[in-house]
Amino acid sequence: MDVELTPEKENIGNSVSVSYTTETLPSIVGQVVPTKSESMKSRIKGADYYIDCQDDCPIPTTVDRIVIKKGSRAWAGLFFAFSVLMFSAFVTSAFRGESSLLLTVATVATVVFAFAGIHFLPRKNFISRDGFEIGGFLSTKCLPWPTSRTSFFVHDSRTASRLSASSRQVQTLSVKLISDAGKQIPLGISFTGPNTHELERQAVIQCSRIWDWGVARGFTADSGDYVALNGLGKQQVLRMRQEDRYGLR
Helix, strand or coil, X not given: CEEECCCEEEEECCEEEEECCEEECCCCCCCCCCCCCHHHHHHEECCEEECCCCCCCCCCCCCCEEEEEXXXXXXXXXXXXXXXXXXXXXXXXXXXXXXXXXXXXXXXHHHHHHHHHHHCCCEEEEEECCEEEEECCCCEEEECCCCCHHHEEEEECCCHHHCCCCCCCCEEEEEEEECCCCCEEEEEEEEEECCHHHHHHHHHHHHHHHHHHHXXXXXXXXXXXXXXXXXXXXXXXXXXXXXXHCCCC
């Protein structure tokens, strides 16, 4: 699917930018492909498929569940190490009777690093016939399958007012599922780098792979329903422009 864009001025708040892009997606994107792909056998364990964010082939319909691994032992260990270090500094300062400001800083740093470590602990999200199981530290969210491809959204970590900034800046784009209430639910799939258009393209491909698999398995179908983002006017505008770029509306 090739979508040619003509030069367009975008006004977001007080920012004005002009973009020239040509978005080219694999032919399978946006189509139901119920055939088995032979290129990803190593990603299949039993009836589970561990998603490969660099793959653009259709997800085999022979699997019953998609598994999304998130978190990092290395990053979790690093933040926990910093937390222990800050706690040691707190204990040392307390014994020495040093200033309350230093104690407060050490305490806050200990808590912040500990929560960062918890955030990066390895976890898994699951997608199956029953919907989306999004695991968190304290609870697990279960969401049903959406009834529109547009309920998958690639969110740019930059604020809308900074979207005209240099493409050389490193940014993170993540895949979000939009709930029936219009909330963005992260699926644990993200792309980081300097090229915004390529990152967005890769993330859009993963959205379509998941959607196409669900349709092919009969877990959902497109009803034409559209759920707008709740309370995020600028993000909704950016979302609609993304949908236009990839022919999703």
